[in-house]
Amino acid sequence: MSSFWVFPGQGAQQAGMLHALPDDPLVRECLRQASEVLDEDVLELDSPQALQATREVQLCLLIAGVACARVLMARGSAPDYVAGLSIGAYPAAVIAGALSFADALRLVALRGELMQRAYPQGYGMTALTGLDQGVVERLVAQVHGPHSPVYLANINADNQFVIAGSDQAMADVATLAKGEGAAMAKRLAVSVPSHCELLNEPAQALAQAFAQVTLQAPTLKYLSGSTARPLFTADKLREDLAYNMCRLIDWRSTVQTAYERGARLQIELPPGAVLTGLARRVFGNGLEQGSAVAFQGARLDTLSALSREEGCRHP
Template identity: 75%
Template structure:
């Protein structure tokens, strides 16, 4: 049996999320390292008003994921697989040993700036719950056009999808979805149209920055949230990280791949519990738990138990 550490994407952020991290020396060191990399105090990034910025949100998610992973690892826990949804891929890459934390902090700051500068207003993402993929794609096709761009962005579960595009186009799709039986259509706390062709130009700019950064072969097996496949080399990981902002996220298949490879313990790093709920739909056996709200010793015990099953 194996363990899988997963990292959430934008929309999972919570006010004061960095201030609510465990009061531990390792966490303080992580916050200091991130502040030094940016030459600014990262504890200013998690205020409610600061989290209106895509850059701030993505940095907070990266820092929280790495800090709490380091706490678990200091307890002797180590994942067999790592993976992240969208920006969550960056803490996953750091914990895999493929990307230095300081480099990740600077790249994520640039990533957020590129995304928010490309679409400062009028765009975003909306979750649709209760329809199958074919139905969602049909509704998108009815609305999408040059003046009303809208795309399938995330495949989260068999009946849970996220669309991205202009506010007007998403509102049209949401209205059609509700009229045709969708249980919910919820605008997400994301102010850019991620995981679609609208972000191809920012992705190319980020790829240029990645070419100046050292990326190594993952030391822990890294599952791409876009392709749902293992990423075996530094070059492929660099491509996965730079371009995941403009590629559809297939988290449903990513979790399924992990389960088929023998994963029976998924731990979701902060913030939130959304990925835990999605995993429970796939895990017929085993456990899916979230760091947030759990005791550190409980998570460590679960990890040790899984390691003993998989010597």
């Protein structure tokens, strides 16, 4: 088997996303378990109003990813590699057998609360496309300062990056980027400045909570979205999950690593298809180079057939 399952990060959320999950006993069980662990009805987390809060967004992404991955696995599909962008690392760790779903729910709820509490307003993230990394880094350095914090946060593709920081600093970088010929500068639906040193303190608080949780060595190959390297031990994975909120995400290299290690089918778990679009630069869309598909909008039998076909071609 040479398939790569990926889990999206904050910004991919959609109103009603939990209600739109497949009508399947495994999905219902995930929703039931999540409601029991959190002591609340998780089907109330995906309303447009609820999704204004970081905690609710991150919990929805965790639940959707785990539920749909379990549905695929029950149909005979199994990934060789898993990875998640930012919060997506948590469902990836659950599916890799390293972190229990119950512990992931409690940790993600805390993660979202810590991040939101640190920056309740005035900060966020902005996507830039159409520029080289060197240009983006130069523009960020031009604006960044004690009263205008802004950082390179995500390397998503050769010409797609995300910056994080204060509203004004991001707006200033966006203006400069357009002057340099950027194709797009778009504020994301993320209300905190993730993947930069502004979140060092919340990450340290989360690490303290992680110290009380038991993790296992992953039974699948888990790729860190920060280092783009496989992690094999519980301690390494614990650190990766606790601190990924304040570390640069190198998703471009993560996808490339999976491909170089033999993955030829990428399946993106819900919601959305942003990671599928990014992967097609690497995986292409043909039999020789590989395929990248999104769970959302695809038929379950089609995804299962693709997984079986890939397993036969690359045993």
